[in-house]
Amino acid sequence: ANDKEVVANDFVEIFEKLGGKHPGYRKAHAKGLCASGTFVPTPNQHFTGAALLSNGELPVSIRFSVGGSNPNSDEKAAGARGMGMQIKLPDGSFHTFTGNNFPVFAGKSPEIFHGFLSTLLPDENGKTDPAKTMAYIQQHPSVQANAMWNKTAKTAASFANTEFFGLHTFYFDQPNEQKTKFRWTIEPNLGVKTLDKAEAAKMPTEFLADTFAQQLKDETVSFNIVVSLGEAQDSDIDPSQQWPSERPQVTLGTVTVNTSGSDACKNTNFDPNMMSAGFTPSDDPVLRMRSPAYAISFGKRLSGQ
Ligand code: HEM
Numbered sequence: 001a002n003d004k005e006v007v008a009n010d011f012v013e014i015f016e017k018l019g020g021k022h023p024g025y026r027k028a029h030a031k032g033l034c035a036s037g038t039f040v041p042t043p044n045q046h047f048t049g050a051a052l053l054s055n056g057e058l059p060v061s062i063r064f065s066v067g068g069s070n071p072n073s074d075e076k077a078a079g080a081r082g083m084g085m086q087i088k089l090p091d092g093s094f095h096t097f098t099g100n101n102f103p104v105f106a107g108k109s110p111e112i113f114h115g116f117l118s119t120l121l122p123d124e125n126g127k128t129d130p131a132k133t134m135a136y137i138q139q140h141p142s143v144q145a146n147a148m149w150n151k152t153a154k155t156a157a158s159f160a161n162t163e164f165f166g167l168h169t170f171y172f173d174q175p176n177e178q179k180t181k182f183r184w185t186i187e188p189n190l191g192v193k194t195l196d197k198a199e200a201a202k203m204p205t206e207f208l209a210d211t212f213a214q215q216l217k218d219e220t221v222s223f224n225i226v227v228s229l230g231e232a233q234d235s236d237i238d239p240s241q242q243w244p245s246e247r248p249q250v251t252l253g254t255v256t257v258n259t260s261g262s263d264a265c266k267n268t269n270f271d272p273n274m275m276s277a278g279f280t281p282s283d284d285p286v287l288r289m290r291s292p293a294y295a296i297s298f299g300k301r302l303s304g305q
Pocket of ligand 1: 011012025026027028029032063064065081082083084098099100105110113165166167168239268269270286289290293294297298301
């Protein structure tokens with residue numbers, strides 16, 4: 001299939017077409033909840049000398065989010081939930097982790113992801129055509145696993161009970177010139193909890209902020225940042241393909257959340273390519289597309305567009 005080459009602004013435009021124009025908000029994941037806490041590292045041999053892991057406890061700014069460009073979206077609905085996390089190092093640099101609650105992305109390239117989104121646009125009569133989407137998925141198998149996830153996805157019970165997947169591959173440069181190839185997940189220590197349709201129907205439109213605040217009062221809300229170590233045959237450019245589950249896992253550290261509900265994350269750009277010393281992004285074209293798309297969205301929302 002021929003897929004038209006896309007640029008970052010095409011995504012900002014299609015998000016606005018799909019979810020409406022909401023000036024001043026993020027063009028994706030428009031609805032969010034700021035939180036803050038601390039990161040305590042677990043130094044290990046695969047990340048020798050990483051500044052991220054050798055400076056003890058570090059402050060973290062977090063934004064949990066609901067997918068889509070509607071800032072008033074219905075939290076009863078199943079679907080994408082996200083987390084952006086920025087850990088601040090003593091030298092003023094940041095390490096960012098920005099992930100979603102699904103284990104595979106909707107397409108191996110920005111072109112395919114954009115083509116898929118295009119099938120969700122309503123026609124001139126305001127009607128969408130599920131058959132068109134189905135046909136696209138059949139012609140573009142790399143969308144399939146994510147579409148399957150979406151079909152069976154349940155409503156997140158709380159951000160504190162959601163697992164977030166980094167999806168892309170990253171590298172860490174060891175002092176011995178070896179590269180550690182990895183993907184990360186952020187795992188809730190309170191366990192993953194979802195609501196089935198009947199349970200979700202009983203909830204108000206908005207409950208995520210209150211549920212989270214209550215959990216902060218009652219218990220310890222924390223997440224482990226866990227990485228899978230990749231082998232040569234594991235794709236480092238395709239976020240629509242999961243790595244085998246038996247890859248060795250290493251914990252980078254634990255994030256404990258202390259506060260929620262401020263405006264502290266409003267003017268942050270959780271660009272997943274902004275990482276601390278020694279870490280580098282892979283050549284995954286989806287990962288590469290994220291920086292310019294986030295930058296356009298960031299500039300627009302800061303200027304009230
Ligand atoms: C070509 C692919 C993608 C495009 C074009 C895209 C685009 C965007 C844009 C424009 C924003 C708003 C940024 C801002 O205003 O600060 C955003 C936010 C977000 N995206 Fe993506 N995204 C892509 C892939 C992904 C992937 C693969 C993930 C998960 C691994 C992801 C997770 C998130 C999250 C969690 C947020 C909210 C960040 C925050 O709270 O500030 N995105 N995305």
